[in-house]
Amino acid sequence: MMAHSEHTPKGALDGLLVLDLSRILAGPTATQLLGDLGATVIKIENPKTGGDDTRSWGPPYAETHDGKSDLSAYYMAANRNKYSVGADISTKEGADLVRSIAAQADVVIENYKPGGLDKYGLDHATLCAERPDLVYCSISGFGQTGPNRSVLGYDLMAQGYGGIMSLTGAAEGPPMKVGVGIADVMCGMYATIGILAALRHRDATGEGQHIDLSLVDSQMAWLINEGTNFLASDKAPIRRGNAHPNIVPYDVFPTSDGHVIIAVGNDSQFQRFCKAFGREDLGGDARFVTNPDRIANRVPLTKAITETFEAYETAKIVSMLTEVNVPSGPIHTVAEALSSDQAIARGNVVAVENPETTAGKVRLLGNPLKFSKTPVTYRRAPPRFDQDKNRLSDLLARLTVRRKG
Structure with missing residues (x-):
């Protein structure tokens, strides 16, 4: 896999250690982004389940030499630039291993059900008491408080509860979810922003803190103008298909050979x-x-x-x-979008070396951030389950040396 060398530019978060106790999409989106920016991310996966749930959310999968791929395309979308370590936190050995990593970590991120980590001593109250400078981010369906705090949440439920489905779809059609897990992804983006803000506060004061974030809160926050349209008028927004509630013409129109977007x-x-x-x-x-x-x-x-x-x-x-x-434009298929001259020029698709696969590499969506001094790097392909456990001690030791240097 691609690794640090003297020729690899250091990212803005180089030297930062992130303990990733999250799975599926919201938390992994945040930790992948932190990893892209240079942080060392150690992903803890449950050996009882074979790791992150999304490893089996296929096909398609990247083909591996052993014919037993756990690299689904879904999993690979949010798990590059990470190390995978298997640990069963329900055992003393597993919990102790995770606590030993947390003792060195700058950030812990988890998406267990509220209260789910208490009995293992991995909850925010315990770890933050041991490490007052720790930034600890909890992601859940509805948050750590409120009447629904114990309700499990997935992206589809968040889109439904948070109102976006009532706005999406044809005017006379049924409520419709967005085509990708946007509630999860946006929650991951808010998590990243919150973590970076908390790290700045820590660097200024030495004080860590707990970040409480939910899928539903995040989804409601990005109702944007439709949310404030309602708050200003008390009139419920309606589905308009591709049309805009506040601008006309801003829509998709049929043409003699397809469709076109007009945004006046x-x-x-x-x-x-x-x-x-x-x-x-x-x-x-x-x-x-x-x-x-x-x-x-x-x-x-x-x-x-x-x-x-x-x-x-x-x-x-x-x-x-x-x-x-x-402003006007075509409506591309995914294939057309990712193969367009603009996508190629901007590096929207990247190939990351992975000797585990028969192709020797995997193709992934590129990070959109373009830095002039600390560019995003693609150092590691999404890992196989537990592939880094035997190198954990060396990894932590090298990170300690790099921080002191």
Whole structure:
């Protein structure tokens, strides 16, 4: 696997040790991001279950030489730049091992049911009392407090409880979840931000703290304008398919050969949009002159644009609107997106060496952060279960030396 060398630039979090007691997606998203930024992440996995649940969430899997791959694509999405150590925390040996790592860690992150780690002495109260400078992040479905604190939570439940499904899908269709586990991913992003903020506080004061984060809280927080639309009006938002509640035209329209995205953000763009297609009649229509007018008359304007676009191919529409600086674009498949010239130029797909696989490498989604001084690095492919237990002592010793250096 790729490893540190004198030629590998140090990440912004180099020297930081993260003890990862999380699984599935929210916690692993946070710890992968910390790892991408240079932190050393030790992922503890339960040998009774074969490790992280997502190892078996396939197919597809990366093919391995032993024919027993536990590298599902789902697992690999959130577990690079980590070391895997198997430990059964229900045993004294396993709990002691995890506590020995925690004694050196800067950060502990876990997503057990609230109170689930108490009996093992791995809860935040115990570890933070032993290590007042420890940053300890707990992720759960509903948080450490409240009437639902004991309710188990997965991404789909969070999307349902938190309101986003009521806004997603066709106007006349059923509530719809977002196509990926966005509640988990956004919770992981909030966790990362919270951990970095807590580390800055620790570095300034020597004081650690406990971070309590839930999938549902995170999901409600990113209701964004639809959430504040409701709070300002007491009117429940409705599903509009691809349409925007506050901007018109901002939607997906059929073309002669597919579909096109139009995102007219202001009145001057709308005038240029109309002129490009010889529809000055729409630009001069009192019903459509301003954005509030267009919102009030959404249906007739949408009908007029749909009829206009019937004669044009998607590429032609995009070309015409790009020429007059009106935002528009195609709707790519995943294959088209990841193979586009823009994706290639920006490094949106990366190949990370992995001798465990028959291909000798795995292809992963790249980290979008571009640093001028401390670039993201891809040092380790997602590990097999427990592949690093025999090197744990050496790893911790080297990390201690590097910190002192």
